[in-house]
Amino acid sequence: MVSPPKEAPAMAEKITPRGTDYSKWYQDVVKNAGLAENSDVHGCMVIKPHGYAIWEKMQQALDRMFKATGHVNAYFPLFIPKRFLEKEAEHVEGFAKECAVVTHSRLIAGPDGKGLIPDPAAKLGEELIIRPTSETIIWNTYRNWIQSWRDLPILINQWANVVRWEMRTRLFLRTAEFLWQEGHTAHANQAEAEEEAKKILEVYRTFAEDWMAMPVLTGPKSDGQKFPGAIYTLCIEAMMQDKKALQAGTSHFLGQNFAKAFDVTFQSREGKLEHAWATSWGVSTRLIGGLIMTHSDDQGLVLPPRLAPIHVAIVPIYRKEEEKTAVIEACHKLAAGIRGIAPDPWLHYEPISVKVDDREQYQPGYKFNEWEVKGVPIRVELGPKDLAQNACVLARRDVPGKEGKIMGVPLASAPERIAAILKEMQTGLMEKARSFRDANLKTVDSYDDFKAQIDSPGGFFLAHWDGTRETEDRIKNETAATIRCIPSHLPAEPGKCMVTGQPSKQRVVFALSY
RNA sequence: CGGGGUGUAGCUCAGCUUGGUAGAGCGCCAGCUUUGGGAGCUGGAAGUCGCAGGUUCGAAUCCUGUCGCCCCGACCA
Numbered sequence A: 001m002v003s004p005p006k007e008a009p010a011m012a013e014k015i016t017p018r019g020t021d022y023s024k025w026y027q028d029v030v031k032n033a034g035l036a037e038n039s040d041v042h043g044c045m046v047i048k049p050h051g052y053a054i055w056e057k058m059q060q061a062l063d064r065m066f067k068a069t070g071h072v073n074a075y076f077p078l079f080i081p082k083r084f085l086e087k088e089a090e091h092v093e094g095f096a097k098e099c100a101v102v103t104h105s106r107l108i109a110g111p112d113g114k115g116l117i118p119d120p121a122a123k124l125g126e127e128l129i130i131r132p133t134s135e136t137i138i139w140n141t142y143r144n145w146i147q148s149w150r151d152l153p154i155l156i157n158q159w160a161n162v163v164r165w166e167m168r169t170r171l172f173l174r175t176a177e178f179l180w181q182e183g184h185t186a187h188a189n190q191a192e193a194e195e196e197a198k199k200i201l202e203v204y205r206t207f208a209e210d211w212m213a214m215p216v217l218t219g220p221k222s223d224g225q226k227f228p229g230a231i232y233t234l235c236i237e238a239m240m241q242d243k244k245a246l247q248a249g250t251s252h253f254l255g256q257n258f259a260k261a262f263d264v265t266f267q268s269r270e271g272k273l274e275h276a277w278a279t280s281w282g283v284s285t286r287l288i289g290g291l292i293m294t295h296s297d298d299q300g301l302v303l304p305p306r307l308a309p310i311h312v313a314i315v316p317i318y319r320k321e322e323e324k325t326a327v328i329e330a331c332h333k334l335a336a337g338i339r340g341i342a343p344d345p346w347l348h349y350e351p352i353s354v355k356v357d358d359r360e361q362y363q364p365g366y367k368f369n370e371w372e373v374k375g376v377p378i379r380v381e382l383g384p385k386d387l388a389q390n391a392c393v394l395a396r397r398d399v400p401g402k403e404g405k406i407m408g409v410p411l412a413s414a415p416e417r418i419a420a421i422l423k424e425m426q427t428g429l430m431e432k433a434r435s436f437r438d439a440n441l442k443t444v445d446s447y448d449d450f451k452a453q454i455d456s457p458g459g460f461f462l463a464h465w466d467g468t469r470e471t472e473d474r475i476k477n478e479t480a481a482t483i484r485c486i487p488s489h490l491p492a493e494p495g496k497c498m499v500t501g502q503p504s505k506q507r508v509v510f511a512l513s514y
Numbered sequence B: 001c002g003g004g005g006u007g008u009a010g011c012u013c014a015g016c017u018u019g020g021u022a023g024a025g026c027g028c029c030a031g032c033u034u035u036g037g038g039a040g041c042u043g044g045a046a047g048u049c050g051c052a053g054g055u056u057c058g059a060a061u062c063c064u065g066u067c068g069c070c071c072c073g074a075c076c077a
Helices: A022-032 A050-066 A089-098 A135-145 A190-211 A257-261 A286-295 A321-339 A366-374 A384-388 A414-439 A446-453 A469-479
Strands: A036-038 A045-047 A079-081 A102-105 A107-109 A116-118 A124-130 A152-161 A177-187 A216-220 A232-239 A245-255 A266-269 A271-276 A276-286 A312-316 A353-357 A378-382 A390-397 A405-411 A441-442 A459-466 A482-485 A507-511
Touching: A022 A036, A045 A050, A045 A276, A050 A177, A050 A190, A050 A286, A079 A482, A089 A257, A107 A152, A135 A177, A135 A257, A135 A276, A177 A190, A190 A232, A190 A245, A190 A276, A216 A482, A232 A414, A232 A482, A245 A257, A245 A286, A276 A286, A286 A414, A312 A321, A312 A366, A321 A353, A321 A378, A321 A414, A321 A507, A366 A378, A378 A384, A384 A390, A390 A414, A405 A414, A405 A507, A414 A441, A441 A507, A446 A459, A446 A469, A459 A469, A469 A482
Parallel strands: A312 A353, A312 A378, A441 A459
Antiparallel strands: A036 A045, A079 A124, A102 A124, A107 A116, A152 A177, A177 A276, A216 A232, A232 A245, A245 A276, A266 A271, A378 A390, A390 A405, A459 A507, A482 A507
């Protein structure tokens, strides 16, 4: 008679494997890594400290890049008078469906003495919209700032929250309120504005690849997918691990649309009155969703070192008091050594971020798992056995399980070793993501082939398209796939539309998307 | 806004069919033992059962109304 098997530890499997249910996996990672949670407010999330710390790292890197390209930060109002939004036809049409509207300025007790109701006497003369984006308020303001060609260009960015009243939301990927940056620039001529839109796209591409280790395709959107009010929209588009596309950033050439709508004119060098040329561009907290879905595994979050709020977690191991004293001391000494590594431009000359996990209420095993699920790139284990030989154990987050452990690393050389591994991880993650993306980037020539593959195995499909909205809509209706971008890295190779057989100037990227 | 589901402890849920003093696991608090991959034992705190009516001697349970939330569809960074 064999005794019944012990029950699996109740805590063991907190994260649904990707293969079982990708969407559940995503939610589990966000929750278990402590990045964010749903709030009691419909569609709005609470970004928790660990998630917000990642956003702060993103902000820092992006902000530096914006400043380096001549931009400055400013802040415009959260509320936008309804009449502003009405001024640009396409813009209204695009955003009207998802606007939060402020109608009153005061609450009073309800008629039965219970609760509060908007005071009818305090109804606003003009209703205010909570910004879904700020083009209108900003161009209304620029009208006063721009008179002469000497006032141009205006290169402004703002870090802000916006509200788009979404029906269905997912943490980071789509929430009613989200955080982002929005750049709004004004230029004296078309060429300069178009140059700006391209320049920012390149900033986004660099950030995505060099910081997030997330490879992206770049290029214009189809007219059907462009920003409401833009002449054209450039985008960076990334492939998630389930092979779906994520629009990760957009840069719009707005032409003179907003200048005309808001009557923003300037006198040129030649003395003529002209409308200003505009761009706008943004990336949002959605990037955190992209970061998660690019690198993380069934154990939890995996962070590229350049965006990790904590690079190294040191876990002391001990039994007796004497051991504890010696081990903790060694941990802090090692931490100081790691922080003392020569500043590297790679981390903006900031020290490597180290945390000595000296919490007494948790055992080492618990801590190992916690740092793992939170995506800390390197974990150091330091106990009496290690101390006896002046060494420690390093565990790499990008190599799961025991294989990621490096035993017997001398304490004296550990800091240098850690610094080297961090760099290695950053490029390793990028290479891994790129080869995954490339392996799932396919060329198709027949619509039947396309339909057979779009759901499974899935991926990005390079196909010829006749350039019409009708065909784009038909493909969307029949397969749910959309044109993600018209890739600029490919030579324009003419062909025939996979659906209609009409002439096509070049292949475009189709995929299912978030 | 259409279809489905669900509200009971901080969290996940049982109890409801057949009405009779509120339950479990996790978490939390205290103590002891533990500590190299999510510790164990003992004790403890914690819920006007979404809200409002009704039926009844008695309602988490039955009836009516109401509100919130979740999932699925049309829109989107």
